[in-house]
Amino acid sequence: MKNGILIMFAVLLISVITFATASSQEDVSYIDTSSFGKTVRGMVPFEHDEHNDNAGLEDCNICHHVYEDGIFMEDESSEDQMCSECHDEDSSGDKPPLRTAFHKNCKGCHLESKAGPVMCGSCHEKN
Amino acid sequence: MNTLYQFVAGPLLWIAFALFIGGSLYKVINLILLTQKKEAYLFCFLSWKWSLRSILHWLTPFGPRNMKLHPAMTVVTFIFHICLLLTPVFLLSHLILLEESINISWWALPDQVADIMTLLIIGACIFFLVRRINSPEVRYVTSASDFVLLAIVAAPFVTGFWAYHQWAGYQPAMILHIVTGEIMLVAIPFTRLSHMLFAVFTRAYIGSEFGGVRHAKDW
Amino acid sequence: MADPAEKIEEKKAIPSDDNIVDEGLEKGAAALTEDKIASVINQVIDEETGARLKVYVDTCIHCGLCSEACHYYVSHDKDPQYSPVGKIKQTIWPMLKKKGRVSPEFIKKASQIASTQCNVCKRCAMYCPFGIDIAYMISIVRRICHKLGVTPLYLQDTANSHSVTMNQMWVKEDEWIDTLQWQEEDAREEIPSLRIPLEKEGADIMYSVIAPEPKFLAGLIYQAGIIMNTAGINWTMPATPGWDNSDMAMYSGDNEIMGRLKKSHFETAARLKVKKIVMGECGHAFRSVYDVGNRWLGWKMPPVEVVHAIEFYYDILKAGKIKIKKKYEKPVTLHDPCNVVRGRGLHEKARYVVNAICENFIEMHPNREHNYCCAAGGGVINCGPPFKMTRMTGNRVKADQIRTTGASVVISPCHNCHSGLEDIVHHYELGTEVKFISDILYEVMEKPE
Numbered sequence: 001m002k003n004g005i006l007i008m009f010a011v012l013l014i015s016v017i018t019f020a021t022a023s024s025q026e027d028v029s030y031i032d033t034s035s036f037g038k039t040v041r042g043m044v045p046f047e048h049d050e051h052n053d054n055a056g057l058e059d060c061n062i063c064h065h066v067y068e069d070g071i072f073m074e075d076e077s078s079e080d081q082m083c084s085e086c087h088d089e090d091s092s093g094d095k096p097p098l099r100t101a102f103h104k105n106c107k108g109c110h111l112e113s114k115a116g117p118v119m120c121g122s123c124h125e126k127n
Numbered sequence: 128m129n130t131l132y133q134f135v136a137g138p139l140l141w142i143a144f145a146l147f148i149g150g151s152l153y154k155v156i157n158l159i160l161l162t163q164k165k166e167a168y169l170f171c172f173l174s175w176k177w178s179l180r181s182i183l184h185w186l187t188p189f190g191p192r193n194m195k196l197h198p199a200m201t202v203v204t205f206i207f208h209i210c211l212l213l214t215p216v217f218l219l220s221h222l223i224l225l226e227e228s229i230n231i232s233w234w235a236l237p238d239q240v241a242d243i244m245t246l247l248i249i250g251a252c253i254f255f256l257v258r259r260i261n262s263p264e265v266r267y268v269t270s271a272s273d274f275v276l277l278a279i280v281a282a283p284f285v286t287g288f289w290a291y292h293q294w295a296g297y298q299p300a301m302i303l304h305i306v307t308g309e310i311m312l313v314a315i316p317f318t319r320l321s322h323m324l325f326a327v328f329t330r331a332y333i334g335s336e337f338g339g340v341r342h343a344k345d346w
Numbered sequence: 347m348a349d350p351a352e353k354i355e356e357k358k359a360i361p362s363d364d365n366i367v368d369e370g371l372e373k374g375a376a377a378l379t380e381d382k383i384a385s386v387i388n389q390v391i392d393e394e395t396g397a398r399l400k401v402y403v404d405t406c407i408h409c410g411l412c413s414e415a416c417h418y419y420v421s422h423d424k425d426p427q428y429s430p431v432g433k434i435k436q437t438i439w440p441m442l443k444k445k446g447r448v449s450p451e452f453i454k455k456a457s458q459i460a461s462t463q464c465n466v467c468k469r470c471a472m473y474c475p476f477g478i479d480i481a482y483m484i485s486i487v488r489r490i491c492h493k494l495g496v497t498p499l500y501l502q503d504t505a506n507s508h509s510v511t512m513n514q515m516w517v518k519e520d521e522w523i524d525t526l527q528w529q530e531e532d533a534r535e536e537i538p539s540l541r542i543p544l545e546k547e548g549a550d551i552m553y554s555v556i557a558p559e560p561k562f563l564a565g566l567i568y569q570a571g572i573i574m575n576t577a578g579i580n581w582t583m584p585a586t587p588g589w590d591n592s593d594m595a596m597y598s599g600d601n602e603i604m605g606r607l608k609k610s611h612f613e614t615a616a617r618l619k620v621k622k623i624v625m626g627e628c629g630h631a632f633r634s635v636y637d638v639g640n641r642w643l644g645w646k647m648p649p650v651e652v653v654h655a656i657e658f659y660y661d662i663l664k665a666g667k668i669k670i671k672k673k674y675e676k677p678v679t680l681h682d683p684c685n686v687v688r689g690r691g692l693h694e695k696a697r698y699v700v701n702a703i704c705e706n707f708i709e710m711h712p713n714r715e716h717n718y719c720c721a722a723g724g725g726v727i728n729c730g731p732p733f734k735m736t737r738m739t740g741n742r743v744k745a746d747q748i749r750t751t752g753a754s755v756v757i758s759p760c761h762n763c764h765s766g767l768e769d770i771v772h773h774y775e776l777g778t779e780v781k782f783i784s785d786i787l788y789e790v791m792e793k794p795e
Contacts, residue, residue, distance in 0.1 A: 040219065040238060099223070100223075100226055100227055103223065103227055104227060107227075110129070111129075111133060114129055114130065114133075115129070116129075118129055118132050118133070119132060119290075119297070119298060119301045120220055120290075120301075121290065121293040121297045121301065122297070122298065126292075126293045127238075157397070158397045158401060159397075161396050161397035161400075162396055162397045162398065164396070165395075165396030165397070166395075166396040166397065166398055168641065168644075168646070169398065171646050172646070181477065185475060185477075191472075191473075192472075192473075192712070192716055193411060193414065193415070193472075193473040193475070196414050197411065197414075200411070262410060263424065263426045264410040264413040264419070264424065264426040264429045264431075264432065265408070265409065265410035266426070267410075267426030267427070267429070267432050267435070268408045268410060268426070268429075268431050268432060268434075268435045269408055270408075273408050276407075319404060319405065319406065319407055319408075321404055321405065322405045322406075322407055322476060325401050325404070325405040325476075326405065326475075326476045328401065329401060329402065329405055329476045329477050329478055330476060330477045332398075332477070332479075333471055333477030333478075333479060334477065336479075337471075337472075337688075340637065340647075341637075341688060341689055341690060341691060342690060342691030343687065343688050343689075343690075343691040343693075343715045344472070344715050345471065345472050345477060345715075346472065
């Protein structure tokens with residue numbers, strides 16, 4: 001009985017420490033979802049620089065792309081814009097709607113490069 | 128895990144759908160052709176009016192006398208079948224995947240509602256299991272295959288519930304969810320789950336017999 | 347509270363169906379080999395069934411919801427062996443699963459179950475959520491057993507009689523004519539101008555009966571004569587084979603004999619150029635001409651219109667062709683026979699008739715399509731004395747149903763039901779009288795001077 005309580009405390013302590021250190025890191029950041037009216041799933045943690053280092057991404061427009069008439073513009077990029085400036089929440093023409101755009105941008109690349117999370121719960125935090 | 132995911136959510140999924148749709152079409156067409164070949168006379172008794180009369184009565188909760196004799200079973204079986212059909216088809220996560228892969232989507236259930244419906248399905252499966260073991264008249268006609276079928280039906284919902292709540296072992300649960308879902312799809316045309324396809328035909332026939340020939344109710 | 351020891355004693359006293367010895371089953375099974383069994387089963391399955399049987403077997407989800415439908419199951423304290431699906435499990439499932447390779451002992455048991463523990467009353471078809479016609483599957487089992495020569499002796503003897511004489515009771519042609527003329531003579535004492543017209547070509551109605559009527563229930567022909575003459579019906583009865591509308595071959599699985607019988611019956615009506623056939627108060631005969639036999643012969647509906655006695659009485663009462671002197675006073679209840687209620691929907695007309703001739707009608711519960719079978723029909727009573735107790739222990743629920751009404755008469759517009767209910771009334775000491783509609787109608791109607 002006593003052992004049980006001790007173990008419980010130990011587990012609790014470890015989780016509190018882990019949680020505290022994790023949230024105390026300055027540059028923890030999430031994907032900006034402010035363009036969505038209301039989100040259904042949990043936030044997606046995303047460390048921009050760490051991700052790009054790990055993935056070896058040099059060009060900004062791999063993610064921050066620009067398309068004109070359905071053609072990818074190799075020399076242009078869009079890091080100064082919000083995704084929602086092009087992608088509406090409702091689908092329009094060739095442009096994927098906002099949610100799909102996010103998913104395709106992340107998951108699509110992860111699937112192609114066979115690296116990075118692809119299942120819903122691997123990105124979205126628990127509700 | 129990514130490679131595995133890509134396989135079960137990719138080629139395996141398409142194979143499962145192909146077997147489900149192809150198998151179902153094969154089974155139904157085979158039923159019609161075989162009847163045409165060997166028992167064509169059955170068609171001359173089939174009538175839309177009497178078929179629909181029977182089907183609608185048996186879709187009405189507590190319409191038939193037998194449903195009144197088994198109130199618990201009636202309630203559970205209606206909830207089970209309604210949830211079983213609606214939850215996977217109107218689940219947001221499924222629709223998102225569908226939209227991403229073939230750009231088709233439709234109205235989705237709120238996640239909380241789908242969550243409760245999943246629990247109802249799991250509860251109903253437990254009810255069926257207990258009934259199968261406890262009721263002598265059900266136990267007497269039960270074979271191993273009946274438990275396997277029940278497990279096939281319950282598994283995608285248990286694993287789906289697990290994955291949605293992101294409990295320990297999220298990734299394996301997700302893979303299991305996809306695989307068990309695929310098993311269930313394939314099982315529909317090729318096991319006694321085929322009542323999903325055939326019930327409408329058996330009801331239509333007995334309904335037509337009772338309505339058109341026997342001038343009697345069949346409920 | 348009953349003492350447990352006493353309870354066991356009581357249980358022992360109930361004769362078990364497992365100990366019944368029937369010579370037809372024994373001798374038939376003794377002559378079988380597994381090869382022969384497999385070849386016959388596969389022949390019947392491959393050549394006489396199709397997608398229907400397959401789908402019925404593949405669709406059944408083993409839910410057991412049909413159980414409650416069966417009087418055998420309910421009467422045996424919910425013994426699952428007697429549930430409809432329980433009987434399918436003991437018969438057709440293993441036959442299909444083992445591709446016909448079952449033992450002679452298995453066939454013997456299967457034949458006993460199919461022929462004596464199921465009345466093919468189709469009540470279970472109304473309880474199965476999928477509408478699986480379980481009685482159809484039992485009929486397939488009977489068909490297989492027939493082809494294997496494993497049919498209960500008395501039932502087979504009846505089929506033999508059909509085969510030889512075209513009637514159920516070995517009634518010879520001259521005996522038949524003689525009986526009709528004897529009844530005519532007797533009835534003329536009551537109505538001097540009465541006729542039972544034989545072989546009258548162009549009559550409106552051919553009246554047909556089952557062979558037990560001339561054999562030992564000739565009074566029913568007398569009553570029919572009185573009713574027909576009073577109502578002023580232009581009718582006739584045939585003097586040739588084809589007069590018997592009954593059909594035990596249908597129940598023994600001997601479809602070929604069934605076909606011959608029905609053909610002869612319909613052809614007799616055609617030869618007499620009648621507009622329709624009216625038949626006496628018999629259920630299985632109606633099933634045979636209206637449902638099974640006609641289809642075997644390739645007729646979607648009977649080639650000559652057939653009218654069951656209930657409907658005929660309804661028509662003549664409604665048209666005022668028969669007047670009621672004074673309604674029958676004793677409290678009566680009505681047994682709905684499966685073959686004319688689940689088989690033809692005559693339940694409301696039966697109630698009209700009963701109310702027209704009786705003062706005090708008490709409903710039995712459940713009733714109409716949901717009435718419990720008599721346990722005699724479907725050829726079971728024709729399996730004879732060895733299986734009498736099968737019917738008695740298998741239908742305690744019917745006794746309870748009748749007892750609860752408190753009626754002193756139970757009306758049964760069907761021969762098999764009538765005989766079966768008489769046995770039940772005696773066995774359970776209910777003290778109820780069992781009557782045909784015509785018994786009462788004859789008693790209460792106004793007759794011409």
